[in-house]
Amino acid sequence: MKLTEDIAKGLIRRFGLPVPEGAAADTADKAGDLAAGFGGQVAIKALLPTGRRGKSGLVRLVGAAEAGAAAAGMLGRDTDIGKVERVYVEKGAEIARELYLAFSFSDRLPMLTVSNAGGVEIETVHAETPEKIVTVPVDPLQGLRPWEAIELWSQAGLTGRPLADVGRLTARLWQAFVALDAEMMEINPLALDADGRPSMVGTMLEIDDCALDRHPDLAGLPAREAGNPRERMVGEVNRANPGGDSRYVELDGDIGLLVAGGGAGLLQHDMIVDLGGRPANHSDISPSPGTVKIEAVLDAVFTNPRARCLLVGYNHLQMAPVDKVVEALVNSVKRNKIDTARFPIILRLFGPREAEARALAAELGGVTYLPSGTSLAEGARAIVEASRKVAAEQDEGATA
Known part of the structure; x- marks a missing residue:
């Protein structure tokens, strides 16, 4: 759970540690009122659960009279990790x-x-x-x-x-x-x-x-406090539906992952990195009724602007039929209007009802379903090659 700065500082302040005075605001007027109360110089910070905001123009040091305008310039701004819905107004600290x-x-x-x-x-x-x-x-x-x-x-x-x-x-x-x-x-x-x-x-x-x-x-915090919108969405779906857990953690790469099996999922992740690939996320999914939790992870992958391709890489499934995973994939691809000719999808998915799963994937079209017996390493190699091909095609299109 990545906390925004107002929550983090509130927790740390309880330990009697030296934290500057500050408060959150969801409107420019409120930010201006808070700044007027502090007086002097204030810091206006976009409340997003990430660092390095200063280089992105999401932290500004201004006089109290300028705080409202500074907040207005941030509120509503879309960033890679979500929309700025609130800002933190902090009393200026002397920094030598x-x-x-x-x-x-x-x-x-x-x-x-x-x-x-x-x-x-x-x-x-x-x-x-x-x-x-x-x-x-x-x-x-x-x-x-x-x-x-x-x-x-x-x-x-x-x-x-x-x-x-x-x-x-x-x-x-x-x-x-x-x-x-x-x-x-x-x-x-x-x-x-x-x-x-x-x-x-x-x-x-x-x-x-x-x-x-x-x-x-902390458990009572609004869902918006934890992660970006896609991570929050998966968390909300996971909590709202029974069965095993589904987790989605976003990274800064371009290879979307729907991997499961605990150690097998981590192994595939590491194999991709060793081959020079850059995962756009990590996932971990336990069996649960229906397809809603799997679809939530897939929706997150497909709406991540950095993702260029997807590997569905499970170990041999024993507790869940394979066709349910492909059913979730079909639903998410259609819902998100994914062009599988431009967004490669590779399946390494073996187990019960595999024949039905392969038939479903064939109906979707444009999906590479690896042969039975394909190793985890071969699946990792295939998705890294696919990501490089997409990157090269996009670079050619940009220079054309």
């Missing part, structure tokens, strides 16, 4: 220096990343001066103790009066990270004022949605 801090997970352990050079150019820092970024694992049993955080910031080049305060703040943020069942927490910038006092100006937070039973206040 920008640091970077993030907690995340590797394959096995939680990780802490810090940098003495935070701000909107953090990717450039990572690419050009990686020595300015320090990443270490955190022992989940010992946790992060203040003196360890201070030593880490010292390695990152932080010196002087702020060192101890930032180190202690980092240890407290670790406690919040654990208490919130977070999967990712990014503070960028972690701002220092002229006296070296830290303030959490930019905050992103992702919560493990499997832990929501421990956070009833």
Whole structure:
């Protein structure tokens, strides 16, 4: 569950951490009223669950009198991850220096990343001066103790009066990270004022949605707070219908995936990446009555503007008939008016009622149904080749 900044900062503020005062607004007039109450300079931020908004014109620092106009320029704007329906109005913070801090997970352990050079150019820092970024694992049993955080910031080049305060703040943020069942927490910038006092100006937070039973206040959030419109739609359909879970997580590639089977789905994803392909999403689907949950994932794939092709890649189905998956595909293709001649669809789908599934796919037309016995690796190779062919054709059309 990716949280928007107003929700993330509200949660972190409960731990007594230094978060600037701010509130959400869904109209330009309300944004103007909030800014007038804060006075001075304010930040207007589009409430979308993503970072790097500053480079997209979705964060503006303005005087209180200009806040309404700045909010009006963002509200209603369509972006790759959804429409801007609300903005966050935040009291301006004094920023003399920008640091970077993030907690995340590797394959096995939680990780802490810090940098003495935070701000909107953090990717450039990572690419050009990686020595300015320090990443270490955190022992989940010992946790992060203040003196360890201070030593880490010292390695990152932080010196002087702020060192101890930032180190202690980092240890407290670790406690919040654990208490919130977070999967990712990014503070960028972690701002220092002229006296070296830290303030959490930019905050992103992702919560493990499997832990929501421990956070009833989060479970009650409006669906719009979690993910982009396609992710939210799949989540809403999943909750509204009985049976196994359907999950859809959007990525920045162009290969749509309807994969299932847990490990088999992850394996196909990794195979595609190893071949140079870029998944547009990941999915995981358990058997459930009817086709509505599968159709929701397919609708999300087909309405993702980055997706250029689709791999339907299941392991051998035992608990569900194969033709139900193809029935869902046919319904979604027709509903979304997909031209299968331009949007390649490859099926690696074997199991009960496979003959009926192949007949349904043939009626749809333009779908490649791989022969029985085709390996997971061959399916991955086929969709990567298809994505490259579509990209090449689109590039030719653009230059013609």
